[in-house]
Amino acid sequence: MVGKALDEAVIDRRDASSFNHVQRNSKDEPVINFRLLDSYLMYYMNIRKPHKLKDREWAELVQSLHYIRTQESKSSENPQ
Secondary structure, rough: OOOHHHHHOOOHHHHHHHHOEEOOOOOOOOOEOOOHHHHHHHHHHHHOOHOOOOOHHHHHHHHHHHHHHHHHHHHHHOOO
């Protein structure tokens, strides 16, 4: 269920940075580090218990966090 919700939450499939949280194991299978993503949600978005969220809510917050961090990165590269 989380996999489907996470797939739906990807901002732009052409944007490789959308998949920074997905790694490959020795069998070249995709592996998602949920503990790391939960830590990001706690640190950056002050979500106390991300593991208690519904799958879709969790995936939407991961999407929002990715969007925010991407915009921050762009603005730091191109200060106005």
